[in-house]
Amino acid sequence: xxxxxxxxxxxxxxxxxxxxxxxxxxxxxxxxxxxxxxxxxxxxxxxxxxxxxxxxxxxxxxxxxxxxxxxxxxxxxxxxxxxxxxxxxxxxxxxxxxxxxxxxxxxxxxxxxxxxxxxxxxxxxxxxxxxxxx
Numbered sequence: 001x002x003x004x005x006x007x008x009x010x011x012x013x014x015x016x017x018x019x020x021x022x023x024x025x026x027x028x029x030x031x032x033x034x035x036x037x038x039x040x041x042x043x044x045x046x047x048x049x050x051x052x053x054x055x056x057x058x059x060x061x062x063x064x065x066x067x068x069x070x071x072x073x074x075x076x077x078x079x080x081x082x083x084x085x086x087x088x089x090x091x092x093x094x095x096x097x098x099x100x101x102x103x104x105x106x107x108x109x110x111x112x113x114x115x116x117x118x119x120x121x122x123x124x125x126x127x128x129x130x131x132x133x134x
Contacts, residue, residue: 043086050079 057072064072109116 040090043083046083
């Protein structure tokens with residue numbers, strides 16, 4: 001999907017194309033995004049594309065009719081909604097991974113309490129030594 005503003009490509013030559021919604025939301029398997037780092041990178045790139053599209057729309061707003069402005073607004077809101085959905089998916093995945101990490105750590109501490117205390121004390125000593133060097 002592209003920005004499709006009535007007067008064509010902007011004077012500054014900015015690329016106003018945006019990926020399709022299937023690409024922006026990524027592939028999902030069992031409720032989890034597949035290839036998550038690429039998914040996050042696509043979202044970052046799409047946010048940049050949306051910003052460029054908004055900049056172009058603001059530059060051309062004076063030259064557009066009321067109908068053209070409302071169509072451009074509808075396209076921008078559709079893109080924004082798609083990216084918001086993708087961002088919620090990334091946040092949900094991050095929360096799930098955080099909870100999984102907490103559960104694994106908790107299980108480890110329950111299984112090996114003395115070793116966990118020793119590791120914590122060692123990390124505390126190292127951090128204390130690093131902080132007193134400054």
